[in-house]
Amino acid sequence: MLTHIPFPPLPAPPSWFPGHMLQFQRMLPTLLNKTDVVLELRDARLPLTSINRNFEGALQKWRRERGKEIPTGAFSAVDASATTPMAGPSTGPACQRIVVFSKRDLVPEWGIKPFQRAMAAKYPDQSVFFASWNNRRDIKALNELLVNVAREHPHRPELNVLVVGMPNVGKSTLLNALRSIGIAGPTPKALRTSAQPGMTRVLSTRLKLSVDPLVYAYDSPGVMLPFLGKGDKGAERGVKLALIAGIKEGLYDTETLASYLLYRMNVLDPVSPAYLRLLPPDSSPVLYVQEFLELLAQRLCMLKRGGIPDTSRAAVWFIKWWREEGGLASAAAPALPASASGLGLQSWRRGWGFDLEWDVDAAESGRYDESMIQAKMEECIDRFEAAAEAEEREGGAISSTQVKKMAREIQRARQEMRSRARLAAKKGW
Structure with a gap:
């Protein structure tokens, strides 16, 4: 069992914010004026890290302008296994924000409902939906949700949907799948997709998702945060996004990603981490990435000349x-294992993905249920929000380059105002 797990050294996060991302971010407020539903996609493996807080200001303003106050205490999770109920007709403007967590098939099922309830408690203005693009039932349920929103507003001739999110969360893939469900007959793929981020660079033309009622959607470029943060927090955020292929490939060394991945798996289960199944039989948990990659390369027969383990290939395979x-596999079950008492442990680190982690003590293990998991997840969300707000107050969300640029713009604006004032005084205006 590992007793001390050091945080691996991580490089400063790269800056990857191409011009098309900035252009779309500036267009967003105008686009929202003709939008009825916002589908915001996030990755279920990083449900908090994949939040783009730069969208929040525009989305909150959009809701206020539509007269939609943020509700309190309303449960807004959507279960893909159930038929989506339709509310009565509404005469007001359509204004709904649906947060869709993709890659449902890559997160443990036991955490989905508690997380939905935790999100509903903390963000009551958002409907939460989990989906796997490979699961036709999930896509059909989301299609029914959009169709029902359109039917709730019969006075509108059509429903316009805007799909937003970080790069490579599956926006284009989702729209292709929704179109194949909502349009009868064979429907060719309308949008190009890629396993690498940055395929979509411009706002798409309107894509028809349903004929009766009429539902149209716009695909948008994935938008990364302009600055991922300072210190260890920013470095960790960048590595997490790189692990889900949300950042352009090549900006991170694969062994760096493997080092962080090894660390997270050790934290989640220091006795029997998930990667042990990949190593030779009877292997023990490993602290250091070089030792781990050598063992993995030997097990996979990834060897260079002379029998030297090819750790670079092993790192690529490990990430894949x-x-x-x-x-x-690495998101351990929530309950405290029976072996914990024999090891003299008073608490156990549990987690769901790499964003939600909590401690389970021996007293809690016997009465662990969904409500307790939800409470633990709500605490994780509170910590995330508090850290994000503190980072914004301290300027950690803005790079030094951005600070200098803002200072130059302020100085330029002041000089322009003084010039105008002198000109007005000279001409007697």
């Missing part, structure tokens, strides 16, 4: 394994 199945 986590993306495809390891994320599901």
Whole structure:
């Protein structure tokens, strides 16, 4: 069992904010004027890290302008296994924000309902939906949700949906799937997709998702945060996003990603981390990434000349394994294992994905249920929000380059005002 797990050294986060992202961010307030439903996509493996807080200001203003006050205490999770109920007709403007967590098939099922309830408690203005693009039932349920929103507003000739989110969360793939469900007959793929971020660079033309009622959607470019943060928090945020392929490939070294991945798995289960199934039989948990990659390369027969383990290939394979199945395997079940008492442990680290982690003590393990998991998740969300607000207050969400640019713009504006004042005084205006 590992007793001390050091945080791995991580590089400063890269800056990846191409011009098309800035252009769309500036267009967003105008686009929202003709939008009825916002589908905001996030990655279920990083349900908090994949939040783009830069959208919040525009989305909150959009709701206020539509006369939609943020409700309190309303449960707004959507269960894909149930038929979505339709409310009565509404005469007011349509204004609904649906947060769709993609990659449902890569997170443990036991955490989905508690997380939905935790999100509903903390963000009552958002409807929460989990989906896997490979699951036709999920896509059909989301399609029914959009159709029902359109039917709730019969006075509107059509419903316009805007899809937003960070890069590579599956926006284009989702729209292709929704179109195949909502349009009868064969429907060719309308939007190009890629496993790498940045495929969509401009706002798409309107895509028809339903004929009766009429539902149209716009696909948008994925928008990354302009600055991922300072210190360890920013470095960790960047690595997390790189692990889900949300950042352009090549900005991070694969061994760096493997090092962080090893650390997180050790934290979640220091006795029997999920990666042990990949190593030779009877292997023990490993602290250091170089030792781990050598063992993994030997097990996979990834060897260079002379029998030297090819750790670079092993790192690539390890990351791919986590993306495809390891994320599901590494999210340990919530209950405290029976072996904990024999090891003299008073608490156990549990988690759901890499964003939600909590301690379970021996007294809680016997009465662990969904309500307690929900409470733990709500605490995680509170910590996330508090940290984000503190970061904004301290200027941690803005890079030094951005600070200098803002200072130059302020100075330029002041000089322009003084010039205008002198000109007005000279001409006697």
